[in-house]
Amino acid sequence: MEMQMLHIFRNTPLGREMLLQSAYFCKQLEILPLIYIPDYIKFLMYFENDVVQVDLDASYLKAPDSAKAHASEIVQGMGLPQPRFFAPKHFTASTLPDLPVDFDFMCCPRSISDLSSKIGLGYIGPRVRRIVKSARFPVLIPSAVYKPWTSIAVLFGGSSNAVKALRLGIRLSRRCGLPLDVFSHPESRSRQDYENILQEAGLKEDFDNYVRTWQIFENRSFAENMYEIPHDALLVLGAYGHGLIKELLFGSTMEVVQTVTPNSMLIVGPNYRAVI
Amino acid sequence: MDDRLLLIAIGALVGVCSGLAAVALNTGLHFMAGALSGLRTHWWLFVLPGIGAMLSSLFLEKGVREGAGHGVPEVVYSVSRHGGLLRLRSAFSRLISSCLTIGSGGSAGPEAPVVMSGASIGSNVAQFFSLNERQRIALVGCGSAGALAAIFNAPIAGLVFTIEIIVGEWSARNIVPIAVASVAGAQVSRLLQGKQIAFTHLRFEVGITATLAAIGLAVVTALVSIALTRALRGSHHFSGKFPLPFWVRAFLGGCVVGAIGLMLPEVLGEGYHSIRQMVEGSFAPGLGLVLLLVAAKIAATSFTLGWGGSGGIFAPCLVIGSFSGLMYHRFLEMLWPGLSLVNEGCFALLGMAGLVSGILQAPLTGIFLIVEITGGYETILPLILVSALSTTICHAWEPASFYFRDLVEKGQYLRPRTDAKVLADLSIAELVETDCKTVPRSMRLGEFIRVIQQSHRNYFPVVDPETGQFEGMIHLDDIRPYLFDPLLYETVFLEQIMETDVETVDIHDELSGVLARMDAKGLFSMPVVSADRFIGMISKATLLDKYRNELMVQTLH
Numbered sequence: 121m122e123m124q125m126l127h128i129f130r131n132t133p134l135g136r137e138m139l140l141q142s143a144y145f146c147k148q149l150e151i152l153p154l155i156y157i158p159d160y161i162k163f164l165m166y167f168e169n170d171v172v173q174v175d176l177d178a179s180y181l182k183a184p185d186s187a188k189a190h191a192s193e194i195v196q197g198m199g200l201p202q203p204r205f206f207a208p209k210h211f212t213a214s215t216l217p218d219l220p221v222d223f224d225f226m227c228c229p230r231s232i233s234d235l236s237s238k239i240g241l242g243y244i245g246p247r248v249r250r251i252v253k254s255a256r257f258p259v260l261i262p263s264a265v266y267k268p269w270t271s272i273a274v275l276f277g278g279s280s281n282a283v284k285a286l287r288l289g290i291r292l293s294r295r296c297g298l299p300l301d302v303f304s305h306p307e308s309r310s311r312q313d314y315e316n317i318l319q320e321a322g323l324k325e326d327f328d329n330y331v332r333t334w335q336i337f338e339n340r341s342f343a344e345n346m347y348e349i350p351h352d353a354l355l356v357l358g359a360y361g362h363g364l365i366k367e368l369l370f371g372s373t374m375e376v377v378q379t380v381t382p383n384s385m386l387i388v389g390p391n392y393r394a395v396i
Numbered sequence: 397m398d399d400r401l402l403l404i405a406i407g408a409l410v411g412v413c414s415g416l417a418a419v420a421l422n423t424g425l426h427f428m429a430g431a432l433s434g435l436r437t438h439w440w441l442f443v444l445p446g447i448g449a450m451l452s453s454l455f456l457e458k459g460v461r462e463g464a465g466h467g468v469p470e471v472v473y474s475v476s477r478h479g480g481l482l483r484l485r486s487a488f489s490r491l492i493s494s495c496l497t498i499g500s501g502g503s504a505g506p507e508a509p510v511v512m513s514g515a516s517i518g519s520n521v522a523q524f525f526s527l528n529e530r531q532r533i534a535l536v537g538c539g540s541a542g543a544l545a546a547i548f549n550a551p552i553a554g555l556v557f558t559i560e561i562i563v564g565e566w567s568a569r570n571i572v573p574i575a576v577a578s579v580a581g582a583q584v585s586r587l588l589q590g591k592q593i594a595f596t597h598l599r600f601e602v603g604i605t606a607t608l609a610a611i612g613l614a615v616v617t618a619l620v621s622i623a624l625t626r627a628l629r630g631s632h633h634f635s636g637k638f639p640l641p642f643w644v645r646a647f648l649g650g651c652v653v654g655a656i657g658l659m660l661p662e663v664l665g666e667g668y669h670s671i672r673q674m675v676e677g678s679f680a681p682g683l684g685l686v687l688l689l690v691a692a693k694i695a696a697t698s699f700t701l702g703w704g705g706s707g708g709i710f711a712p713c714l715v716i717g718s719f720s721g722l723m724y725h726r727f728l729e730m731l732w733p734g735l736s737l738v739n740e741g742c743f744a745l746l747g748m749a750g751l752v753s754g755i756l757q758a759p760l761t762g763i764f765l766i767v768e769i770t771g772g773y774e775t776i777l778p779l780i781l782v783s784a785l786s787t788t789i790c791h792a793w794e795p796a797s798f799y800f801r802d803l804v805e806k807g808q809y810l811r812p813r814t815d816a817k818v819l820a821d822l823s824i825a826e827l828v829e830t831d832c833k834t835v836p837r838s839m840r841l842g843e844f845i846r847v848i849q850q851s852h853r854n855y856f857p858v859v860d861p862e863t864g865q866f867e868g869m870i871h872l873d874d875i876r877p878y879l880f881d882p883l884l885y886e887t888v889f890l891e892q893i894m895e896t897d898v899e900t901v902d903i904h905d906e907l908s909g910v911l912a913r914m915d916a917k918g919l920f921s922m923p924v925v926s927a928d929r930f931i932g933m934i935s936k937a938t939l940l941d942k943y944r945n946e947l948m949v950q951t952l953h
């Protein structure tokens with residue numbers, strides 16, 4: 121069955137960049153973009169164990185007359201077929217539509233609901249965090265400006281979510297035919313520990329076949345080592361895989377990564393289920 | 397720990413929290429009533445309910461970005477479609493907004509907001525403990541029951557209302573934790589507010605005459621219930637036609653209520669003071685004025701809730717019901733002055749039960765609520781009669797209750813173990829059969845016959861081999877006329893015999909709608925097409941298999 125990526129379109133220059141990123145992602149993976157042009161400022165997403173209300177930036181409702189034409193033009197300009205537009209069927213209240221959560225991917229800007237001025241490096245909005253935490257699908261958080269990526273980079277720290285991210289990275293590499301690089305920043309693990317994790321996860325063979333380079337950072341801080349990640353790579357990483365207490369004490373890896381790298385990121389949350 | 401014991405323990409916790417929410421709202425309302433009571437003598441204060449409704453709508457829309465609504469339908473919708481998932485903000489938003497609306501004089505009740513609040517507490521506690529869907533729905537029920545039990549000090553009414561309206565399923569697995577939560581909620585209320593009942597308990601000697609007269613009252617309350625239901629909906633639709641900001645609409649609606657309240661202050665707020673007078677038999681106004689009060693309270697409630705104020709319809713139902721009962725009693729006494737009827741306070745009680753039962757179409761809730769808030773069982777016989785008849789008559793005119801009507805119209809009223817619920821829990825993606833052999837339109841008949849020989853299917857989708865676009869279907873019946881003429885095998889192409897006007901299904905379609913289309917057209921299977929691409933087939937045979945599995949899952953767990 122054809123896979124789909126949900127994209128919430130805003131008819132602004134910033135929205136155009138986001139859709140270009142989504143369209144490029146869809147083109148690389150040969151999946152279909154499904155575009156939602158909001159009629160209301162908010163919507164709900166009912167996940168398995170959480171309901172997330174997204175209060176959109178007012179710019180999402182701008183210029184509705186030309187939104188569909190602009191979105192089609194952007195998607196078709198990328199060489200994709202005419203996109204499908206999503207119309208909500210269910211409403212919790214008359215102005216509060218429900219969006220289904222059975223997509224295969226979703227594109228979120230770094231912040232979906234706060235002021236546009238905050239969209240950029242250094243800030244992931246709370247709604248996007250909750251979507252990442254609850255979703256079964258990976259969330260694409262694109263960079264602020266459209267930039268095609270030519271390789272895939274996976275941050276592999278050894279947690280359960282990092283294993284999921286690595287598995288996804290391998291599948292993406294296989295599907296797109298792009299090289300895959302893996303980066304590890306050991307905290308208390310040795311190379312042998314990582315290899316044991318790969319063995320236990322049944323990824324050893326795929327890892328050997330598909331991974332172009334594997335860099336294990338030995339020196340410098342985690343943030344400094346992020347410089348090694350290629351500027352034109354799609355960065356795949358797991359989020360919220362260390363448990364609540366550790367993340368409260370030391371912060372989430374995702375938060376650190378997104379503050380220092382401008383790359384588009386594909387985030388795998390704790391509830392992610394493999395689709396490809 | 398055993399699942400059921402765990403659920404009971406968490407249910408008790410939810411009941412306590414919901415009870416606290418109800419007490420908080422009650423305290424807030426008393427505070428506002430006290431703070432504003434001195435101002436009511438000023439004529440210009442008819443704007444007060446307008447200001448309250450405006451602040452309430454602004455708080456809901458801009459403050460907590462809730463989206464409007466009375467609360468209970470949203471809880472039912474959440475239970476029906478989303479396993480009882482509710483937003484955390486709903487745990488407090490309606491308490492504050494309804495406090496603003498009712499405290500300033502708007503004609504609404506605090507019960508629906510506390511039900512929403514309690515249900516949200518239950519849902520979020522379930523989310524915190526990562527409980528499964530059925531446990532979450534039970535905790536939503538616990539929250540609702542605890543809140544209602546606390547606000548009325550009526551644990552049985554809390555339990556019955558929750559089962560009848562919110563959960564819709566009488567099963568021991570639900571009833572036990574909900575009953576415990578109801579007790580916990582009522583106990584919290586008793587500890588913090590004293591063991592008081594809303595209305596004075598009076599002993600009524602109900603004879604056969606009064607019981608027979610109750611039949612007439614059931615008709616009256618049913619008609620008033622229908623009038624109130626339609627006025628509320630009509631008012632909501634009418635207000636929506638004005639191209640005004642939502643807060644201006646709420647302000648205008650509140651001002652109308654304030655203006656009505658200048659002449660008839662009984663319509664303002666919850667109106668429990670008037671009920672107490674009626675039950676005690678000390679309500680002075682005559683028959684004509686009581687009739688006017690019925691109409692005025694319906695209008696005030698419609699302008700409050702239909703124009704953007706926040707609150708529930710429970711309390712207005714009780715007030716209008718008691719006015720109706722009183723009106724009916726006085727009318728009978730006027731017709732037959734010698735008739736030895738019971739005290740008019742008893743008819744006020746019966747009227748309340750009739751209206752609650754009629755509006756909610758939940759007779760048990762009406763009966764137990766009135767029994768508990770008045771503290772006596774003496775009126776139980778006519779109570780049952782009025783509640784049952786009022787519900788039945790209302791159902792004949794309005795097939796769905798006030799809470800459910802919108803949900804029924806949108807096909808979102810899904811009760812456990814019903815056909816609609818089972819179908820809603822299945823998706824096209826789960827049913828689609830992808831082992832179909834596609835064929836191009838340029839294929840010759842002879843080649844197609846060889847394809848058929850290797851397939852066990854009767855339908856063959858025709859797809860453009862280059863673009864993947866779905867072009868039509870061929871059924872075995874379509875080629876039957878050509879099968880026995882080998883001369884045609886090399887001369888007939890599939891594009892000549894395929895059907896192009898084919899009913900298709902989208903992957904995101906609702907299964908109930910697809911099944912209705914299949915029944916209407918006499919089809920046994922349909923192609924699933926997404927973005928012009930053939931995905932697979934959906935058939936009634938597969939549907940039956942999955943339907944049975946889903947039904948077993950819903951029945952067993």
